[in-house]
Amino acid sequence: MPVTDETDLRQRVAAQRQWYHTLDLAPGVVTPGWFDLRELPARLPIPSDLSGQRCLDIGTFDGFWAYELERRGASEVVAIDLLDRHAWDWPVNSPPAVVQAFAERKGEGVGFDIASEALGSSVKRREMSVYDLDPADVGRFDFVYFGSLLLHLQNPVKALEAVRSVCRGQMLSVDAVDVGLTLLHPRRPLAQLDGLGHPWWWKPNVAAHIRMVRSGGFEMVGSPTRFLMPAGPGQTRERITVAKLRSRFARNAIFRSWKGDPHCAVLARPV
Numbered sequence: 001m002p003v004t005d006e007t008d009l010r011q012r013v014a015a016q017r018q019w020y021h022t023l024d025l026a027p028g029v030v031t032p033g034w035f036d037l038r039e040l041p042a043r044l045p046i047p048s049d050l051s052g053q054r055c056l057d058i059g060t061f062d063g064f065w066a067y068e069l070e071r072r073g074a075s076e077v078v079a080i081d082l083l084d085r086h087a088w089d090w091p092v093n094s095p096p097a098v099v100q101a102f103a104e105r106k107g108e109g110v111g112f113d114i115a116s117e118a119l120g121s122s123v124k125r126r127e128m129s130v131y132d133l134d135p136a137d138v139g140r141f142d143f144v145y146f147g148s149l150l151l152h153l154q155n156p157v158k159a160l161e162a163v164r165s166v167c168r169g170q171m172l173s174v175d176a177v178d179v180g181l182t183l184l185h186p187r188r189p190l191a192q193l194d195g196l197g198h199p200w201w202w203k204p205n206v207a208a209h210i211r212m213v214r215s216g217g218f219e220m221v222g223s224p225t226r227f228l229m230p231a232g233p234g235q236t237r238e239r240i241t242v243a244k245l246r247s248r249f250a251r252n253a254i255f256r257s258w259k260g261d262p263h264c265a266v267l268a269r270p271v
């Protein structure tokens, strides 16, 4: 049953220092997320009716996608994540302040718990790395949502292979892409390797995102969907200065915070 004490819910939402997802928890109670994905489910190729299906959400954070799958009628939703920041696969030289900020936003998974209670959800969260997905442990799933995590993984293809081992239906891989590389090389799979000073490894172009999915043992279903992932109320707009406009990295950060983070969604099924 959803939480009915709205005052208590408001206080708990406010007490949470940061939210990753913008979630509608009750009439007038909205979490101030770093991202506001609320318009996306209607634009992405997710089956509108998941009745009777087992679904998996990977790297669930505050649970936006897991709750969306549940809303679409899934009979069971499992959501995995790693609360332990030391278990993340981030580059060792990621700035401690960025790791700390991300960890604080996640807390002890309190955001997910507050949302779960408020929504009266039955989503089961498990502390598990995507690399460790094993059908003998978690079973197989009819629909898998795998969002905004490939870029943070040292070995995205290995992760996709693990996802394939538990996917008996379709997987939607949604991840950040490099716009410049996509425009310059629409067909050639290329990725920008970072791994130094930023908490991510790879920014593929759209062709490389598709290639990663295919290398992991999937085939495409339909065409990729490109979109900008909108910033939420928890994110302050980057100030635009002449100095920043001279740096490619700073220009990208400005674009992301004002217009959204360029992403691509690839619907696929195991070969």
Ligand SMILES: C[S@@+](CC[C@H](N)C(=O)[O-])C[C@H]1O[C@@H](n2cnc3c(N)ncnc32)[C@H](O)[C@@H]1O
Residues within 6 Å of the ligand: 058, 059, 060, 061, 064, 065, 080, 081, 082, 083, 087, 088, 089, 106, 128, 129, 130, 131, 146, 147, 148, 149, 152
């Ligand atoms: C950028 S957030 C994306 C949140 C959400 N999936 C979405 O699409 O909105 C990445 C999430 O993946 C989790 N994560 C990091 N490494 C992971 C791993 N190896 N296995 C599973 N989840 C991981 C993080 O804790 C975080 O919740």
